[in-house]
Amino acid sequence: MKSARTTLGLLLLAACLAAAPARAGDNPEPAPPAPPCDVPAYLLSSESLLPKVTDAVKANQPLSVLVVGSRSSTIPGNEASAYPATMQAALKEAFPSAVIDLSVELQGKSTAEETAGTLVKLVEAKKPTLVIWQTGTVDAMRAVDPDDFRTAINDGVVALRGAGTDVVLVNLQYSPRTETMISAPPYLDNMKVVAQQHDVPLFDRFAIMKQWSDAGYFDLFSTSHGVDLAKKVHACLGRALAKFVIDAAHLGPVQQN
Amino acid sequence: MSSIADPIAGSPAADAKTEAKSEVKAKVAAPAITLPVTGERELRLDLFRGLALWLIFIDHLPTNLLTWLTIRNYGFSDATEIFIFISGYTAAFVYGRAMLEGGFVIATARILRRVWQIYVAHVFLFTIFLAEISYVATSFENPLYSEEMGIMDFLKQPDVTIVQALLLRFRPVNMDVLPLYIVLMLFLPLILWLMKWKPDVTLGLSVLLYALTWQFDLYLSAYPNGFWAFNPFAWQLLFVFGAWCALGGARRMSRILSSNITMWICIVYLVAAFFVTLTWYVPQLGHIMPKVIEQWMYPINKTDLDVLRFAHFLALAALTVRFLPRDWPGLKSRWLRPLILCGQHSLEIFCLGVFLAFAGHFVLAEVSGGAALHALISVCGILIMCGMAWIISWYKHSADKGASKRGAAGNADLAGGGA
Numbered sequence: 001m002k003s004a005r006t007t008l009g010l011l012l013l014a015a016c017l018a019a020a021p022a023r024a025g026d027n028p029e030p031a032p033p034a035p036p037c038d039v040p041a042y043l044l045s046s047e048s049l050l051p052k053v054t055d056a057v058k059a060n061q062p063l064s065v066l067v068v069g070s071r072s073s074t075i076p077g078n079e080a081s082a083y084p085a086t087m088q089a090a091l092k093e094a095f096p097s098a099v100i101d102l103s104v105e106l107q108g109k110s111t112a113e114e115t116a117g118t119l120v121k122l123v124e125a126k127k128p129t130l131v132i133w134q135t136g137t138v139d140a141m142r143a144v145d146p147d148d149f150r151t152a153i154n155d156g157v158v159a160l161r162g163a164g165t166d167v168v169l170v171n172l173q174y175s176p177r178t179e180t181m182i183s184a185p186p187y188l189d190n191m192k193v194v195a196q197q198h199d200v201p202l203f204d205r206f207a208i209m210k211q212w213s214d215a216g217y218f219d220l221f222s223t224s225h226g227v228d229l230a231k232k233v234h235a236c237l238g239r240a241l242a243k244f245v246i247d248a249a250h251l252g253p254v255q256q257n
Numbered sequence: 258m259s260s261i262a263d264p265i266a267g268s269p270a271a272d273a274k275t276e277a278k279s280e281v282k283a284k285v286a287a288p289a290i291t292l293p294v295t296g297e298r299e300l301r302l303d304l305f306r307g308l309a310l311w312l313i314f315i316d317h318l319p320t321n322l323l324t325w326l327t328i329r330n331y332g333f334s335d336a337t338e339i340f341i342f343i344s345g346y347t348a349a350f351v352y353g354r355a356m357l358e359g360g361f362v363i364a365t366a367r368i369l370r371r372v373w374q375i376y377v378a379h380v381f382l383f384t385i386f387l388a389e390i391s392y393v394a395t396s397f398e399n400p401l402y403s404e405e406m407g408i409m410d411f412l413k414q415p416d417v418t419i420v421q422a423l424l425l426r427f428r429p430v431n432m433d434v435l436p437l438y439i440v441l442m443l444f445l446p447l448i449l450w451l452m453k454w455k456p457d458v459t460l461g462l463s464v465l466l467y468a469l470t471w472q473f474d475l476y477l478s479a480y481p482n483g484f485w486a487f488n489p490f491a492w493q494l495l496f497v498f499g500a501w502c503a504l505g506g507a508r509r510m511s512r513i514l515s516s517n518i519t520m521w522i523c524i525v526y527l528v529a530a531f532f533v534t535l536t537w538y539v540p541q542l543g544h545i546m547p548k549v550i551e552q553w554m555y556p557i558n559k560t561d562l563d564v565l566r567f568a569h570f571l572a573l574a575a576l577t578v579r580f581l582p583r584d585w586p587g588l589k590s591r592w593l594r595p596l597i598l599c600g601q602h603s604l605e606i607f608c609l610g611v612f613l614a615f616a617g618h619f620v621l622a623e624v625s626g627g628a629a630l631h632a633l634i635s636v637c638g639i640l641i642m643c644g645m646a647w648i649i650s651w652y653k654h655s656a657d658k659g660a661s662k663r664g665a666a667g668n669a670d671l672a673g674g675g676a
Contacts, residue, residue: 042541047544070404071403071404071407072402072404072405075400075401076400076403077400078400108404137404137405138404141405141407141408142481142482142483143479143482143483143484143486144482144483145476145483145484146556146558146560147474150556173401173402173404173405175402175405176319176621176622177393177397177399177402177405177622178393178402178405178406178408179319179430179618180386180389180390180429180430180431180614180615180618181390181408181409181429181430182405182408182430183430183486186556186559186560189555189556189557190556192555192556193555193556196548196551196552196555197552210320214320214628216627220401221621221622222399223396223397223398223399223622224399226400227400229399229400229401230399230400230401233401234401
């Protein structure tokens, strides 16, 4: 086990050396400074728009982001390293002069239907510019009827739009160890359908993580009990999500990675 | 797929009447269904069932190089459709004969015995699954997946879980086909009995049930929550259609199947489906698809056997029957032998495939390997399936020679569970 982790570390180090000679001195183990988490461009671009985000950033107003999600939107005990926080950091890096507020609302065991009912209240309380709604995992684990799931996502998106915010949907994690237990495809498909219908940008977390796993960046099969892997993956997810938001809001090319 | 069009063998006189679609007159006619004379084995059925088994196995493994060979990447339908159709076809063929010769009770008794075998196989697979899950649950505590690990909660209540599994209500992913098959087989006596009376009406009732399923959202619930991943109310259509083809329907359709118009409709549909599927895998092409069509078409519902999937299967089957004649010499070639052997022992090989898929997941999880290892595991799995099929057939033909009467043995493997 230990040797596997060392090997992974060495691999990451080698990838860093190859990818970013300037940072060659970094040791990838403790913090995740420059993880090799390339994502194909098509997974980071969307035809759908985020007009409210565009306006806020262009008008130099504070950009308030609300992440609504389940437990996979955090790392237990390491919230500051989870993807919402790393996304906020990446957005700040991209717009140094902008104020970027982040709030995270975790609803650990709620299905999409249960969460959808709370969205309007949340928006009224926090008045976000953008709501990032991560969902699907709980529904897949409980094998909720995919049609009901689709209706719930649909209602949630309509409610959020009605409340005057932009929406980004985030789908399930790619979790190879539980592939034989959790059937993700119906939920992935239905989120795609709703995203298409309402022109909502969908951040395809599943495809992106699968890409990293296939490319050997991360060993997502790993049984490691430590939080290192989780931190690295979330660091990459946060950056990718920031890029995705910037692209969908048409805020131009940003110096990332 | 396979022998849709072909009369498996000679056509009794009753056929002419049925063909005339004289549903009123047919009442008097002796048997409404026509069974082929026992003749040579229909190797195309075995071939395609074997193929379906291989594809199901590959689809159950994590995506790898070989996954690109499976038909679900090139159209709407996948191996499950082939499998259920052929199962309906062979089951009707074997037990339909039993019903004509021995009567309703005898046929029902034999069907129930088969159902029991499939049920035992399912329970056997479930114990293996439970072992795998328990292992994963105790060895895997990655904080990245703390949420997903919640799926193991059922292990906290093994008593309830196991009873629910025996009731077919708790079914892990990838173990949905056998319960579907069990339910379909349970209704086979009724289906055959109706078919004996009026095949077309039976098929009509099946279509009606399918339509009602879509209209009123009929489904079977599962444990701890959710629904059956293959809705039997919808998937019965494919099974009954298979039975209908086996009992003379195929022959009556032969004119439609041999027409060029049918062929071109099928080709156009398959090509269109191919391009749609292409946009899933090459998302850069996504914008080519008109939004209106996307909104009308998606989601393509596998649980309820979407019409698009059913039509895709029909098109594939129609072309196969047209271009792969029953007496194609290739069917006897050495190269197709492994596939055909697998198809001939479908229940055993199916179960082995599910087991090997679990084992493959396990190996991949323990040995973090690259694409090459993934592909190697798939290939090994297929080789093991072939080896096992060969051993089983050796048992049937050599080891058990004399012990079993030809009839019994022949029936068992032709009806070949095939979940």
